[in-house]
Amino acid sequence: MTITGRRGFLKGSLAAMGGGLAAAATGGTARAAGDIKVNEWMKTLGEGVVSRPYGLPSEYESHVRRRWVEWLTATRESSVSFTPIQDLDGIVTPNGLCFERHHGGIAEVDPSEYRLMINGLVEKPLIFTLDDLKRMPRVNRFYFLECAANSGMEWRGAQLNGCQYTHGMIHCLQYTGVALKTVLEQAGIRPNGKWILAEGGDASGLDRSIPIEKALDDCMLAFAMNGEALRPEQGYPVRLVVPGWEGNMWIKWIRRIEVGDEPWHTREETSKYTDLMEDGRSRRFTWIMDAKSVVTSPSPQAPLKYKGVNVLSGLAWSGRGKVKRVDVTFDGGRNWVEAELAPPVLSRCLTRFHVNFEWDGRPLLIQSRCIDETGYIQPTKDELRAVRGTNSIYHNNGIQTWHVMASGEVENVEIS
Amino acid sequence: MTITGRRGFLKGSLAAMGGGLAAAATGGTARAAGDIKVNEWMKTLGEGVVSRPYGLPSEYESHVRRRWVEWLTATRESSVSFTPIQDLDGIVTPNGLCFERHHGGIAEVDPSEYRLMINGLVEKPLIFTLDDLKRMPRVNRFYFLECAANSGMEWRGAQLNGCQYTHGMIHCLQYTGVALKTVLEQAGIRPNGKWILAEGGDASGLDRSIPIEKALDDCMLAFAMNGEALRPEQGYPVRLVVPGWEGNMWIKWIRRIEVGDEPWHTREETSKYTDLMEDGRSRRFTWIMDAKSVVTSPSPQAPLKYKGVNVLSGLAWSGRGKVKRVDVTFDGGRNWVEAELAPPVLSRCLTRFHVNFEWDGRPLLIQSRCIDETGYIQPTKDELRAVRGTNSIYHNNGIQTWHVMASGEVENVEIS
Numbered sequence: 129m130t131i132t133g134r135r136g137f138l139k140g141s142l143a144a145m146g147g148g149l150a151a152a153a154t155g156g157t158a159r160a161a162g163d164i165k166v167n168e169w170m171k172t173l174g175e176g177v178v179s180r181p182y183g184l185p186s187e188y189e190s191h192v193r194r195r196w197v198e199w200l201t202a203t204r205e206s207s208v209s210f211t212p213i214q215d216l217d218g219i220v221t222p223n224g225l226c227f228e229r230h231h232g233g234i235a236e237v238d239p240s241e242y243r244l245m246i247n248g249l250v251e252k253p254l255i256f257t258l259d260d261l262k263r264m265p266r267v268n269r270f271y272f273l274e275c276a277a278n279s280g281m282e283w284r285g286a287q288l289n290g291c292q293y294t295h296g297m298i299h300c301l302q303y304t305g306v307a308l309k310t311v312l313e314q315a316g317i318r319p320n321g322k323w324i325l326a327e328g329g330d331a332s333g334l335d336r337s338i339p340i341e342k343a344l345d346d347c348m349l350a351f352a353m354n355g356e357a358l359r360p361e362q363g364y365p366v367r368l369v370v371p372g373w374e375g376n377m378w379i380k381w382i383r384r385i386e387v388g389d390e391p392w393h394t395r396e397e398t399s400k401y402t403d404l405m406e407d408g409r410s411r412r413f414t415w416i417m418d419a420k421s422v423v424t425s426p427s428p429q430a431p432l433k434y435k436g437v438n439v440l441s442g443l444a445w446s447g448r449g450k451v452k453r454v455d456v457t458f459d460g461g462r463n464w465v466e467a468e469l470a471p472p473v474l475s476r477c478l479t480r481f482h483v484n485f486e487w488d489g490r491p492l493l494i495q496s497r498c499i500d501e502t503g504y505i506q507p508t509k510d511e512l513r514a515v516r517g518t519n520s521i522y523h524n525n526g527i528q529t530w531h532v533m534a535s536g537e538v539e540n541v542e543i544s
Numbered sequence: 545m546t547i548t549g550r551r552g553f554l555k556g557s558l559a560a561m562g563g564g565l566a567a568a569a570t571g572g573t574a575r576a577a578g579d580i581k582v583n584e585w586m587k588t589l590g591e592g593v594v595s596r597p598y599g600l601p602s603e604y605e606s607h608v609r610r611r612w613v614e615w616l617t618a619t620r621e622s623s624v625s626f627t628p629i630q631d632l633d634g635i636v637t638p639n640g641l642c643f644e645r646h647h648g649g650i651a652e653v654d655p656s657e658y659r660l661m662i663n664g665l666v667e668k669p670l671i672f673t674l675d676d677l678k679r680m681p682r683v684n685r686f687y688f689l690e691c692a693a694n695s696g697m698e699w700r701g702a703q704l705n706g707c708q709y710t711h712g713m714i715h716c717l718q719y720t721g722v723a724l725k726t727v728l729e730q731a732g733i734r735p736n737g738k739w740i741l742a743e744g745g746d747a748s749g750l751d752r753s754i755p756i757e758k759a760l761d762d763c764m765l766a767f768a769m770n771g772e773a774l775r776p777e778q779g780y781p782v783r784l785v786v787p788g789w790e791g792n793m794w795i796k797w798i799r800r801i802e803v804g805d806e807p808w809h810t811r812e813e814t815s816k817y818t819d820l821m822e823d824g825r826s827r828r829f830t831w832i833m834d835a836k837s838v839v840t841s842p843s844p845q846a847p848l849k850y851k852g853v854n855v856l857s858g859l860a861w862s863g864r865g866k867v868k869r870v871d872v873t874f875d876g877g878r879n880w881v882e883a884e885l886a887p888p889v890l891s892r893c894l895t896r897f898h899v900n901f902e903w904d905g906r907p908l909l910i911q912s913r914c915i916d917e918t919g920y921i922q923p924t925k926d927e928l929r930a931v932r933g934t935n936s937i938y939h940n941n942g943i944q945t946w947h948v949m950a951s952g953e954v955e956n957v958e959i960s
Binding site: 193303364 | 577583609652849853898
């Protein structure tokens with residue numbers, strides 16, 4: 129077995145590594161009780177209610193923040209905020225920590241000025257205000273949003289150290305809004321209306337073509353995330369939600385939907401967001417985010433600190449429906465155990481999984497593998513490369529490997 | 545029919561009121577399309593990624609905030625932040641807007657100094673650090689938390705104008721933590737251990753007795769809310785979660801759990817959090833929050849702005865399990881329609897409901913009524929008073945009435 133890490137090649141003996149894992153966790157984690165301290169915060173009144181009309185995290189949690197990669201994009205007005213998934217659990221991403229990608233900076237839209245136009249091949253072109261949308265039949269759904277480029281830097285091998293960077297272009301929220309179908313039906317789609325163009329209202333005017341079948345199926349015009357209004361960087365006041373499909377189709381600050389008879393082949397679906405193959409051709413319209421998973425802890429930014437009892441935590445998802453099963457290996461794929469899926473397991477939503485394990489301090493090679501309800505099995509990165517080459521950038525849903533060292537530190541590696 | 549409002553008695557004719565509601569929404573909300581403006585935010589680059597490591601709401605949403613009632617408590621260090629439920633949808637409360645009640649201000653706990661002691665009738669007294677808890681088998685669950693005093697000011701009639709004040713002592717989150725059972729079993733409960741005392745680590749040292757059956761059933765020691773660490777005002781770094789039971793038992797900044805053979809009858813379960821009856825006796829240990837619901841929009845802080853198509857949105861919950869059905873009336877109880885429940889419907893979790901309706905501009909008397917999976921039907925306030933009198937303060941789960949006036953303004957009233 130060869131392990132390829134960021135610092136070159138490592139030689140690992142699976143026999144030695146396999147020994148690092150004991151049976152399921154049974155031991156204790158606590159120490160015998162003596163006295164406990166009466167801390168300062170028990171002796172004095174804390175701050176009162178007035179000062180916190182909108183609450184923020186503890187100052188001890190300032191390391192839990194979105195991060196960006198300076199060299200990744202030309203400017204910071206066209207960049208990516210990565211979610212610190214190594215610090216989170218559950219399936220809900222807190223609104224302040226959500227992944228976002230913007231192409232022309234964050235538009236600061238005045239909601240009273242917001243308008244959405246429906247035009248093109250419709251019986252009756254219409255304009256909606258925000259209030260108009262909020263009066264229409266309302267839909268609530270939990271969905272994940274993943275950027276097509278998530279893990280894209282890994283096509284040519286283990287590059288970045290930490291799942292915030294390798295897998296943090298993702299979030300999962302409860303969205304509230306209106307079914308796109310409800311809005312389109314009010315305008316009346318003409319018989320030759322087979323596609324829509326969704327256009328953003330920011331300085332980049334990002335636009336994407338979407339087939340009418342998807343538009344009328346489960347797309348939403350969302351105005352709230354986790355209960356409250358969308359955040360500015362998520363498209364306040366209204367964004368498109370395209371469940372299970374790549375994030376850049378979820379047009380933010382959406383201002384216009386045109387109905388047409390064929391796709392538009394905009395910049396963001398030709399020169400960008402197409403997957404360049406080895407033979408120089410590009411895959412077109414690779415919309416669906418296939419089944420994928422990642423272990424968020426332990427991981428490079430969440431090392432193992434203790435021998436003995438530990439919890440492995442991770443995320444799995446599929447753009448095709450529900451996650452059916454997640455398998456985890458601690459020895460680079462020799463042995464797999466089935467992870468426990470935390471309820472609720474919802475369609476096109478993140479699913480949280482856990483495995484309890486004991487660590488004896490020897491190295492581990494940790495991977496997770498997602499199987500979705502269609503029976504699709506998350507592939508290895510080598511399996512993906514055999515089909516798509518290494519130029520793709522997008523849609524890398526290969527199995528991720530973390531190398532846990534004897535020190536408990538974790539690094540991003542590949543094994544083959 | 546008599547309507548009692550904050551401004552005295554109103555006379556209402558049901559016949560006139562009933563006419564205010566037309567059939568289910570079918571009409572449109574939009575206007576015919578002309579041109580739409582190219583706004584300033586389309587012409588200039590917005591702010592880039594660096595400035596927002598932890599995101600905040602749009603400046604246009606500053607009215608969506610927790611509020612408090614100055615006269616309600618003696619000091620602001622012993623007060624209540626109400627959730628602005630009239631501005632929210634879905635079932636997830638954003639972390640920054642969550643209801644909280646503190647009795648000695650907000651403790652600012654250093655997580656490296658955090659300790660949890662288990663003592664009393666156990667085989668082996670133990671002390672856990674935060675890391676110890678995070679290494680134990682992990683649980684994720686969505687639960688509502690409701691203060692026993694929620695709607696308490698309504699026992700003597702319609703008092704406060706707005707559901708933020710009448711029903712805002714509630715939130716709903718996905719909690720991550722350890723089953724209390726796992727921790728207690730590690731210490732080993734002695735045969736005569738029948739109760740636990742949970743003690744807070746803030747300046748008030750709030751403590752409550754909980755029967756061992758509940759402690760071993762579904763209680764959690766939670767360290768995360770909606771994925772991230774607990775907020776300081778929610779008990780950072782660890783709080784107790786007591787699903788379906790009154791909020792003040794969910795001990796924050798929890799520092800000690802003692803196992804005993806009988807309840808402790810602490811201050812917070814004797815002079816407070818008992819329900820004073822008309823005959824001078826008090827109901828003891830009224831833990832479970834019974835089925836309840838409220839229409840959050842329209843409501844006094846969310847008036848009707850338009851005739852024609854509208855959406856009614858509301859929340860329902862039960863401490864005994866799942867919400868089975870919610871009925872809504874627009875004419876003070878003459879006619880009821882079944883509301884649509886937004887999935888997922890989870891046990892001891894908020895459930896969101898909606899009704900689409902058309903408004904012709906005449907007055908309405910809106911109520912909602914929750915039925916839970918045990919068959920329990922949310923009572924009227926008069927039914928509650930007939931049994932419990934008007935001194936109770938706590939556990940007012942009576943049906944709420946909103947009076948929508950011809951202007952679209954809404955006020956808190958009672959009908960009998």
